[in-house]
Amino acid sequence: MSTVDNIKEQLSRLQSEQRDSGLKNIRQNALNAFDKMGIPNTRHEEWKYTRISALFNQDYQIQNGQPVAISAQDIDAIRLPGHENAHELVFVNGVFSQPFSKIHPNQELVIIPLEEAANNEYASIVSENLGHSSRYAKDGINALNTAWMYGGVFIDVKRAKIASHPIYIYHVTDSRTANILAQPRSLVHLNEGSQVQVVETFATIGMQSSFTNQVIELVLEEDARLEYYKIQNDAVHASQVSTTHVRQRGKSFAHTVTISLNGNVVRNNLNIIMEAPYCESHLYGLYLQKGNSHIDNHTLVDNVKPNCYSNELYKGIMDENATGVFNGKIFVRQDAQKTNAYQSNKNILLSNNASVNTKPQLEIFADDVKCSHGCTIGSLDKEAMFYLRSRGVTEKSARSLLMHAFADDIMEHIKPEAIRQYVDKLISERLEFDTI
């Protein structure tokens, strides 16, 4: 049996075992969609430069209530700085683990299993928003996550509340005894005027293959404010497709930073849907890759209504045989007059074997808008290197200083001090010891 057939069989079995929750229909539809589309190959326009089909030439175990061998020590080893003050949500092999998670008593937000939310007072929010990403990601990989929607999380930030604790989400994959396909799913709802910080990170424990196919959907009601950080520094045998889908209602504000430092094949989909006037969003990304890593950032900003603002800056430093993709889509619908949308992607290649494919894609149907895009791919500025060296700075330090300076534009947008210092340390270690 092929891997995909095996997955389908596991999906069907799960579907028949599950009681009839509010999720059963959406799962079944997704299962049918996956059945039709399968794993995207490079003939799919959105997957032209990112080959994940080959990763499905081997079998994976999908988590479905089996006991997990993760220990508290394993979790301790991957906690992010500042965790003492954070709500910590731990997913093990894609399934939310309440025993490992830690939620501070608070009056500002509710964190419950997605299955539960689909059947209680949050049911209408869930049915209105869950799966919205599938309208934008028309491929089997998104459907696969939805078809397997099991052990997910729902977060509701109450009206006009500012969450006093950031939410840290750890995606832990235990591939010590088997290849694991983890499919975490979350839905975050920010009520009118609420604010929250979310930090997601990924860690694989074990040497077998790990593939995380993650979807998080975030809904910002009017005047809500989201800060979202994704930090990817997983093992070189860990691959992932990570979809972050943000729906923005009027005057809401989204600030996202995606930091990708390691992994085998890493594909990020970041969708920002500005559904009402006067939304603002900021999209920042930094990727430092080496070895044979592949990083693909697909971003999409959909301006549906007028007077929205978006600013996007992604920067990459690629070494050794690393390959990268940046695909930045901006849609400006006919209604979306007075849109301001800016996009920039800058890359430094440190080796002759590293490569980046960068593609801005603007589709503008309104006539009174300001949009710009730009991309660069180059090597370290030789004149700047000479300038620094002529002042006594060694070649190695000069490279490190220049790369730090290049990354700084992005780093300054990581607002939580503890997270910024943590990422800065990872980057410093990488730039000072591993390159060249």
Place this chain on the structure above:
Amino acid sequence: MLSIHNLHAGIEDKKILKGINLTINRGEVHAIMGPNGSGKSTLASVLAGREHFEVTEGTVEFDGKNLLELAPEERAGEGLFLAFQYPVEIPGLTTTNFIKTAVNEVRKYRGEEPLDAVGFLKLMKEKMALMEMPQSLLSRSLNEGFSGGEKKRNEIFQMAMLQPKLAILDETDSGLDIDAIRIVANGVNKFRNENNAVLVITHYQRLLDYIVPDYVHVLYNGRIVKSGTRDLALELEEKGYDFIKNEVEAV
């Protein structure tokens, strides 16, 4: 201190320097003047170690060492400094962070302990005052958005911080107004002493009113065709470079 013998250099097949001979001793200020394209900036670049240029013949000795064998950072460590004609802008790197790294790397090269935060700050304050540099300029990204005058002041500030044995100023006066020229010249004059030396490369005589040279050399077509005292600079100013060209071509 610096001894250049029969130096030939160029880019690919193009010969730019065609046999330079020049000796600079401690305590001296030399000026090299010459028309555009004569090779002035190439000479500065070759001395500082810009990879772009290829040395095809000749030797350069700096305090007993073969300068041409050293990497640019080693030349800086040995005490050579080049003030750039076009200082580079580096967004994201603050001047303070940069100069601290440079000072300590040079100290390390010389086998000295790095300066601690207090020592570094004290040195920086002193040199900032000398160059009339506001603190805000130093907290900004290196040269980014600096005016021409601010960039050149920053070059001389770096020189004052690094205390080289030989400072080469490559057209430091170009594009500067008279106030900026005064500040730059004041920085250089405070730096001068009997143990170091300065090589001023300039197109115009006016900088030499403020930084008074002991020797003036005229570079033309890749060679030093005339050497003299400060009077030579004044003569050039009066007669223009054509008189040199005519003299050379007459020979």
